[in-house]
Amino acid sequence: MSNLRLPFTLFLLVAPAVAAAQDSRLAERLDGATAASVQQVVDSARRDGLPTEPLVQKALEGSTLGASDERIVAAVGALRGQLGRAREALGGKASEAELTTAAGALRAGLPPTALRRLQSLRSGRPLVVPIAVLTDLVAEGVPAEQATQSVLDLARDGRPDDEFVALRRQVQVQRRGGAGNPAGRPALRPAADPPVDR
Amino acid sequence: MSDSDAALVARTLGGDLGAYAGLMARYRDKFGGYAFHMLGNREDAQEAMQDSFVRAYRGLGACRQPDRFGAWLFRILVNRCRTVRRRLQRDRRFDADLPDDIAAGGSRPDSFEWRDEIGQALGRLRPHYREAFLLRYVEGLEYSEMSEMTGAKEPALRMRVKRASDQLRELLRDVHAG
């Protein structure tokens, strides 16, 4: 009997420590089951070396915006998948900020090949700004292919980050012109051919 | 509850950029009309406005009457408009794109055409005439103020205002009658 009791005792000592690893913000803002589900996704991401804070924030976002528990868990799971694919696209040396930004790009429908191509053209320079601008251009309604071509062109020419931002600003201004803007469309360089990946 | 210009200037000088944001918000629309009518299009007007804000910030300590920050900023804007226009070397297309205007009459086709005609007519004036007309009749400045602001003598300014008035009257008489 004593040798059975010992493992149980050990379990009792270990269990609270495991429970305490849950992010307290999840416990405070979500119901127990949802918090546990989200925590599982967070733990899985941590084990794989992926950023976890974006996952927690996604859950808190859902909580504040009044989303259902199912939707919260689904959104967190989807983001975890996007982070994983971002890491596949950019490799193990990508920073957390780059992975998070790349996940957003994938979420916007941009293909991993575009991100890899951009990384290659940037030759080790940080990717947050070019990927962010690419994502934002698509969010503004620029066709993905056209946006990708323009961003890759800037990267190929070795342009600095502020020129990517200027591109987005230019598109913004032109889009905002709307009916009053005789040009009517953003003056991005037209995509001659789809980007070709090595 | 709003802060006076002097209070916002003092806070800006103390490092509170949020206070400067308040000053910009206060005057952007108030002076936007002058820049727009002087330069003829929204983009240039916005560039001149932005330049003016930055210059005003840089020289804010030299604003001797913080309670009249607006007038001081306007002088900077008038000069920036001149610089922007010179840099462009030609007057850009004067357009009648005035979205976000007051709703009254804003959506009537005939009023839009009228605004368009005014814009075109303004664009045809010599820049100095246009400037003088806007300062005198739209901004309501005295000739002494205009002289101080532009560096031109009062007789010359009166002549410019008169020429601008005559030309606008001529250009727009038919539109108005029609």
Next chain:
Amino acid sequence: MPAEHDDRIDDEVLQRVVAELRRPVRLDPTVDQRALEEIGSEAAGWPASRHGHRWGAWLAGGAIAAGLLLALLPGSGPREPATAVAPAAPAPTAGGRPIYLRLEAPTSSRVAVVGDFNDWDPAATPLRPAGDDGTWVVELRLKPGRYHYTFLIDGRRWERDPSEPPAAESDFGAPVSVLTVS
């Protein structure tokens, strides 16, 4: 102020012209943001400095706007002898770059921002009125990264920041913007 002296406008044509020209013209409110960016970049010594940038995004309602926000260094006051005073109260995140958010909400009595930088807590980051035209502002301090956020108007309505791009898709059906701090 009506014109005085002997050059008063008497004819109807010019009176109509002046009346039309006196109508307010609203410029893009992002003019202010870009000016702040320029002021901040000068203070940062950019491009010589490597402090990084934040570009402010712009826009008025309906249009999509995006921008990276320009980092504003603390203590970047105008050049003039003045008592050095610390910048406005810091934002939710300790450290990081000063970032200004602003929203025009003239009919609102309170505005707050929620986002990835404050755990989406509606009570954490209220905006304060600036100016007398219904503009609300707040200074945040953000480390480099990408942040989703939105405004809460009067405690009951979500509103996206028109000066930043929308999130590519809204996960939860509410309007959300994205800003990038590099």
